[in-house]
Amino acid sequence: MAASLRCFLRSGKVGTFLVTVRDALNQAMDEELERDERVFLLGEEVAQYDGAYKVSRGLWKKYGDKRIIDTPISEMGFAGIAVGAAMAGLRPICEFMTFNFSMQAIDQVINSAAKTYYMSAGLQPVPIVFRGPNGASAGVAAQHSQCFAAWYAHCPGLKVVSPWNSEDARGLLKAAIRDDNPVVFLENELMYGVPFEMSDESQSKDFTIPIGKAKVERQGSHITLVSHSRFVGHCLDAAAVLAKEGVDCEVINLRTIRPMDVECIEGSVMKTNHLVTVEGGWPQFGIGAEICARIMEGPAFNFLDAPVTRVTGVDIPMPYAKILEENSLPQVKDIIFSVKKTLNV
Amino acid sequence: MKTMLAIISNALCRITGRSAGEQTVSELLIGLSEFVNLTSPPAAAAVPPQARRLPPKPPPAGGAAQLVSSRTDQTDRPGARVVASRSLSDFTPQATFDIKKCDVHRLEAGPPVRAELTREQGLQYYRTMQTVRRMELKADQLYKQKIIRGFCHLYDGQEACAAGIEAAINPSDHLITAYRAHGYTFTRGVSIREILAELTGRRGGVAKGKGGSMHMYAPHFYGGNGIVGAQVPLGAGIALACQYQGNNQICVTLYGDGAANQGQLFETFNMAALWKLPCIFVCENNKYGMGTSVERASASTDYYKRGDFIPGLRVDGMDVLCVREAAKFAADHCRAGKGPIIMELQTYRYHGHSMSDPGVSYRTREEIQEVRSKSDPISLLKERLLSNNMASVEELKEIDIQIRKEVEEAAQFATSDPEPPLEELCNHIFSNDPPLEVRGTNPWSKLKSIS
Numbered sequence: 001m002a003a004s005l006r007c008f009l010r011s012g013k014v015g016t017f018l019v020t021v022r023d024a025l026n027q028a029m030d031e032e033l034e035r036d037e038r039v040f041l042l043g044e045e046v047a048q049y050d051g052a053y054k055v056s057r058g059l060w061k062k063y064g065d066k067r068i069i070d071t072p073i074s075e076m077g078f079a080g081i082a083v084g085a086a087m088a089g090l091r092p093i094c095e096f097m098t099f100n101f102s103m104q105a106i107d108q109v110i111n112s113a114a115k116t117y118y119m120s121a122g123l124q125p126v127p128i129v130f131r132g133p134n135g136a137s138a139g140v141a142a143q144h145s146q147c148f149a150a151w152y153a154h155c156p157g158l159k160v161v162s163p164w165n166s167e168d169a170r171g172l173l174k175a176a177i178r179d180d181n182p183v184v185f186l187e188n189e190l191m192y193g194v195p196f197e198m199s200d201e202s203q204s205k206d207f208t209i210p211i212g213k214a215k216v217e218r219q220g221s222h223i224t225l226v227s228h229s230r231f232v233g234h235c236l237d238a239a240a241v242l243a244k245e246g247v248d249c250e251v252i253n254l255r256t257i258r259p260m261d262v263e264c265i266e267g268s269v270m271k272t273n274h275l276v277t278v279e280g281g282w283p284q285f286g287i288g289a290e291i292c293a294r295i296m297e298g299p300a301f302n303f304l305d306a307p308v309t310r311v312t313g314v315d316i317p318m319p320y321a322k323i324l325e326e327n328s329l330p331q332v333k334d335i336i337f338s339v340k341k342t343l344n345v
Numbered sequence: 346m347k348t349m350l351a352i353i354s355n356a357l358c359r360i361t362g363r364s365a366g367e368q369t370v371s372e373l374l375i376g377l378s379e380f381v382n383l384t385s386p387p388a389a390a391a392v393p394p395q396a397r398r399l400p401p402k403p404p405p406a407g408g409a410a411q412l413v414s415s416r417t418d419q420t421d422r423p424g425a426r427v428v429a430s431r432s433l434s435d436f437t438p439q440a441t442f443d444i445k446k447c448d449v450h451r452l453e454a455g456p457p458v459r460a461e462l463t464r465e466q467g468l469q470y471y472r473t474m475q476t477v478r479r480m481e482l483k484a485d486q487l488y489k490q491k492i493i494r495g496f497c498h499l500y501d502g503q504e505a506c507a508a509g510i511e512a513a514i515n516p517s518d519h520l521i522t523a524y525r526a527h528g529y530t531f532t533r534g535v536s537i538r539e540i541l542a543e544l545t546g547r548r549g550g551v552a553k554g555k556g557g558s559m560h561m562y563a564p565h566f567y568g569g570n571g572i573v574g575a576q577v578p579l580g581a582g583i584a585l586a587c588q589y590q591g592n593n594q595i596c597v598t599l600y601g602d603g604a605a606n607q608g609q610l611f612e613t614f615n616m617a618a619l620w621k622l623p624c625i626f627v628c629e630n631n632k633y634g635m636g637t638s639v640e641r642a643s644a645s646t647d648y649y650k651r652g653d654f655i656p657g658l659r660v661d662g663m664d665v666l667c668v669r670e671a672a673k674f675a676a677d678h679c680r681a682g683k684g685p686i687i688m689e690l691q692t693y694r695y696h697g698h699s700m701s702d703p704g705v706s707y708r709t710r711e712e713i714q715e716v717r718s719k720s721d722p723i724s725l726l727k728e729r730l731l732s733n734n735m736a737s738v739e740e741l742k743e744i745d746i747q748i749r750k751e752v753e754e755a756a757q758f759a760t761s762d763p764e765p766p767l768e769e770l771c772n773h774i775f776s777n778d779p780p781l782e783v784r785g786t787n788p789w790s791k792l793k794s795i796s
Binding site: 040066069071072074076077078079080081082083084085086087088089090107108111112117118119120121122123124125127156157159180181259297298 | 519521551552553554555556560562563567568570571572575577578579580581582583584585586587589590596608609612613615616619620772773774775776777778781783788796
């Protein structure tokens with residue numbers, strides 16, 4: 001089913017496919033639903049509407065009412081129901097239409113899901129995935145544009161994952177569903193329609209990407225750029241421009257926010273001596289702030305030739321007008337500017 | 346009579362050093378019976394034809410003074426010589442009792458108004474309730490000695506709810522409640538010592554000391570939940586899992602009169618009804634949400650009707666048989682695929698909301714005393730058993746003594762067991778994961794976490 005919807009275009013290279021992030025997520029869920037009877041999906045519009053963003057397209061038709069459940073608009077209620085189902089032996093995927101609405105249910109995510117295994121000293125695991133689009137979209141204004149990466153990543157007991165491309169989406173979602181712990185899976189609405197090449201091996205039904213491991217998307221020697229989700233793409237674009245000016249950037253895709261792969265960043269910084277973090281969220285108490293603190297506490301600090309630079313969203317609620325919205329988020333030119341400032345070129 | 350009882354109660358309180366009003370006269374006498382031999386005046390029993398023993402002697406004249414007799418003065422006490430030769434065939438094996446009719450909402454009929462009770466069941470319910478009672482009183486004691494810290498929400502007064510529900514469901518059914526959870530932790534199978542050791546924060550506690558009063562778990566028992574109302578969607582989720590797995594199990598999901606106004610309850614009621622989840626929602630209405638009486642908190646105090654489109658029952662929560670019959674009725678309803686049902690149990694807690702609440706600023710001591718003397722669940726059952734010759738005073742006293750001993754031993758364990766080892770501080774963050782490193786309080790402190 002998902003295969004037939006895949007944007008399938010053989011590029012010049014042998015053994016690669018072009019798949020959108022949406023289809024990668026869809027495929028991953030389809031395969032995991034097939035593999036394990038205990039897996040089911042619930043959320044608003046996930047079944048008969050095929051998903052608010054069509055991520056669950058075709059699944060209800062294939063698996064029916066029992067496995068794909070449309071809920072009323074009751075985030076706190078259905079998130080709690082999902083957690084209870086996980087406690088009683090099922091493996092729910094709980095979709096929030098966007099993570100902004102997860103705030104209604106955040107008590108269930110943190111107090112009922114994240115903390116329970118610890119509070120019960122190992123008696124009660126909670127194998128659940130909370131997924132949905134996170135962060136800014138386009139023109140949806142302040143209440144629908146917040147990034148929750150820092151909020152969830154603050155809490156022990158949760159794993160927080162933020163894929164960028166289709167391979168990330170597929171591998172990390174399968175890993176999240178197979179994980180026996182609560183995983184917050186932060187997607188990005190603007191990435192859903194973006195196609196990426198996927199390797200042959202990523203098509204295996206058992207292809208998973210380990211949670212907690214970052215990926216070096218581009219090797220470089222002058223400066224390290226660390227990012228997650230959509231802004232990894234911005235970093236790569238910036239790196240391409242900078243390469244023409246003789247600045248060689250290493251770009252790291254975090255993939256997982258919590259537990260963060262600090263070793264990967266440290267290893268890179270010890271090589272390049274310069275670090276810039278890039279995120280869509282607000283600066284205060286954010287992902288970049290955490291990376292700065294961790295670098296300072298570790299061996300890489302002594303390898304820094306300049307303080308770490310954070311590139312973040314502007315510290316304001318997201319405005320609506322296009323020009324204002326564009327200038328509220330990191331653009332490629334902001335990354336290029338920050339890199340040059342950090343390198344003092 | 347009431348004044349007489351109050352005088353006796355106060356006198357006995359002074360003797361035993363407890364504060365007035367906290368316990369019924371019969372409880373105090375039970376407490377004193379460890380030190381002196383006592384008999385409580387046997388009720389004038391309706392002696393069934395098959396009983397062979399003589400009718401009991403009338404109570405001694407002179408009131409309290411004569412009840413407190415010395416050990417040597419044994420020969421004129423009723424039953425003293427009969428104990429050794431009492432045989433089981435003397436007891437009534439089974440009796441049927443009239444129980445209060447339940448108010449119903451959206452139901453054609455309610456639970457039966459007569460309940461059968463065998464001697465074995467009676468003794469078992471007695472034992473369960475008395476154990477919970479003594480365990481909670483022991484927790485009170487330990488808390489006052491500062492051996493238990495933090496939150497401690499005691500269940501004494503509400504024992505019939507836990508005992509009655511457990512009597513009506515199977516061990517394979519599921520149950521989840523809020524923070525006043527020690528009673529259910531016991532009825533769902535956790536030992537007294539594991540409960541008390543969890544309260545005292547020791548490694549032998551059911552959650553190895555990491556959970557405390559509000560976070561105890563057992564198979565098919567999901568705690569113990571600290572956030573008011575959050576357990577209700579969880580319970581519906583457990584019921585969803587039962588339905589999903591087709592195992593004919595149900596989930597009993599408890600909440601209080603305070604939680605009854607939480608929005609997430611109504612979200613849950615909607616989904617449970619929509620999907621016909623096999624969930625019994627039980628509102629333990631003990632008339633006060635912390636310090637706020639039900640009239641001050643709820644526009645409608647008919648909690649059994651608050652589910653609107655969900656059928657409901659209002660049940661006498663101080664009568665274990667009433668609770669049992671209602672819970673059976675509710676369980677059958679769910680298992681028949683009719684969807685959820687709400688049970689409001691009208692009950693009462695003797696203690697305040699928690700150990701930091703004396704419980705008398707928002708209600709009168711007279712009110713508490715009245716419930717103790719007229720509606721105590723253990724006394725109610727005891728009177729039924731005795732007046733129907735289903736058990737003897739001595740037998741029940743023997744059970745009381747055994748329970749005291751068990752609770753005392755458990756408390757011994759709970760106070761002597763060591764605290765959890767510091768090496769295990771960071772364990773149990775994740776399930777089924779390789780060990781990970783956890784940051785300590787400073788960057789040089791790298792701790793280890795094992796699943």
